[in-house]
Amino acid sequence: MGTITFDPDDLAATRTALGLTIGTDVLAPSGSAANLTNLPASGGTIDLTASGSVTAGKTLILNSDGTVSQVANNAITEVIGSPYTPSNETVSDRGVMDYNTTADKFMLVAKSTISSSDVSRASVLALDSSMAITETVAPTQVSGVGSAYSAVYSATHDRLLVHYQQDAAASYYIGINTISYSASNGLDIDGLSSPVGANYPYGSSIFMHTNDATVATHFPHTTSTPSYVRFSALTTGSDATGDSFSFSGGEVDVGISGDGQYGNYYASPIYFPTEDKMMFLHVAYHTSGVTYRPRLNYGSVSGTGASATFSEDGEDNWSDSERFSDSGQVRYESGINRAVFWDGKFMRTLGMEGGYAKSALQTIQSAYPSTHNKDVRGIPGTDKIVLFGSDDANSERLSYWVVTVTTGATAASDSFSVDGPHEISTDTANGGVSAAYSPDVDGFLVRTQINSAASKTYGVRVGRNAPNVTATNFIGFASNSASDGQTVTVQLPSSIATPTQGSLTVGTKYYVKNDGSIGTSNAGFGIAGRAVSSTQLVVEERA
DSSP states (O other), rough: OHHHHOOOOOOHHHHHHHHHOOOOOGOOOOOOGGGOOOOOOOSSSEEEBSSSSBTTOEEEEEEETTTEEEEOEEEEOOOOOOOOTTTTEEEEEEEEEEEEETTTEEEEEEEEEETTTEEEEEEEEEEEEEEOEEEEEEEOTTTEEEEEEEEEETTTTEEEEEEEEEGGGGGOOOOEEEEEEEEETEEEEOOOOOOSSSSSOOOOOEESSGGEEEEEEEEESSSOOOOOEEEEEEESSSSSSGEEEEOOSSSSEOOOHHHHHHHHEEEEEEEEEETTTEEEEEEEEEEOOSSEEEEEEEEESSSSGGEEEEEEEEEOOSSSOOOOOTTSSSEEEEETTTEEEEEESSEEEEEESSSEEOOEEOOOEEESSSSSEEEEETTTSSSSSEEEEGGGGGGTEEEEEEEEEEEOSGGGOOOOEEEEEEEEEEEEEEEEEEEEEEETTEEEEEEEEEETTTEEEEEOOOEEESSSSSSOEEEEEEEBBBBBTSSSEEEOOOOOOOOOOOOHHHHHEEHHHHTTEESSSSOOOEEEEEEESSEEEEEEEOO
16 A cells, blocks of 8 residues: 655645645635635536437436436327227216226226116226227126216225115115226126115215225215214235225214205215325205305324224315215325315315315306216326316317416415316216326326217327426436437536526525426425525525
8 A cells, every 4th residue: 555645835746645636726815715716516416318408507307217308398289089988888877987007997887778787887998199998898797786986096905996875685875895907817896895784875985094004985974964984994805806894893973064954965085195184075955045065074084994083173164166076076186285176167176284275266167067077187296187077158068177276385375277178079968977097198088978878988188288397306407408319417406507597586495497497486396496696506405
């Protein structure tokens, strides 16, 4: 091993011996700070391959293949495929569906008349990038049920959870079951389990808690105690036919007060995973003022599965909406950390961020359609919500609206930008509209019941402007311009970047925007950094 001699009379030689290359400007004497112009770049950088052209000073995202792209707001063109109707279907009724992320298929349960048999059936449908629908598994009867009111897929369990009203043989009790599908095993349908032995229609069920450990079944009850829930846990077999539920000791009054209603209808349990809070939204028919009045309460669920119990924090009785969302159609949307209520004319968001709050009603169209034919789904990872229903101003044709949601500190300060209506078909949607989204092909499957006729199901890619940036994929700034396939040096957190627009305010926090620039308002894509001069900022670490 060699030796190094430290010579206090020749610091330059000592630095050279140590392999240090710090310039002499860095060591300028006190009072000469203005001369420190050769500081090394702060923070870190990395050289990556550009996917698409990149401009120096623009914000970048990290793609799943390890390349980077400039943040941009890209136009997505609307595509509507040809309708699908099951063979020999003559009369349609309501249906529910969800997207199976494991198999990349849609799972649908719908009641209709096929070959003179009016029953509920499960089927599996595929959607390709051109929005063409393929029937993977033909409609297969679900025994012992009338109509289905909700369907929720769990990737953890690889199961579709379906909530029904059973048939006359079971005295119209509530029924839940699971359905599984795989290319190797095909479609498997479990037998029915009864969370409660009574005729309580219009309820719905969801998975909740970490790893979907708990099933919450919410249903209307009586005028004095309007809403109940029963919790359970699912144990899966090799396919759905081997599944079983273990139920809690009994159904529980969720605490919604009776308020003069004389008819209890649609019910939706909503779980907010970020806050670990629960809502139960219930719709009843009232005699005074408003025809249908939504009411909800909110609180915490202690324990999981069959041991879960609910503790109410508060209650909210709405008096500003005259309609309702069907059972199971008020859902949590992860892209905005909100649930979305849509009654055919108005929409609003609900949240538990910062405590319970609801937004003001947003008018979507000037009048209610004649029937409650609607559904709402978010596009995961975005601030976009898509409303499906009838366009009252256009012969109640099946249509959609794209709503961009800008979230506030609580749902009370959420704001909305509405684009639509956009016609899906010339069909008059009679009722039972249901929808689900496939990120695999960026498309919705949208089914509508048609009066005295067979159903129609469409593949729909909604037209919109879609930013490629999300809350988590911003990586840094481009240090240089580069063409597609060339190398770009990315300035990572703690680096000093020079954004293209300049005119920054020292000390101000800047946020990522959806067009490659930065701004002082939070657009939901995270912090870019803090300005240290009128032209530069320090890139901040992502939370």
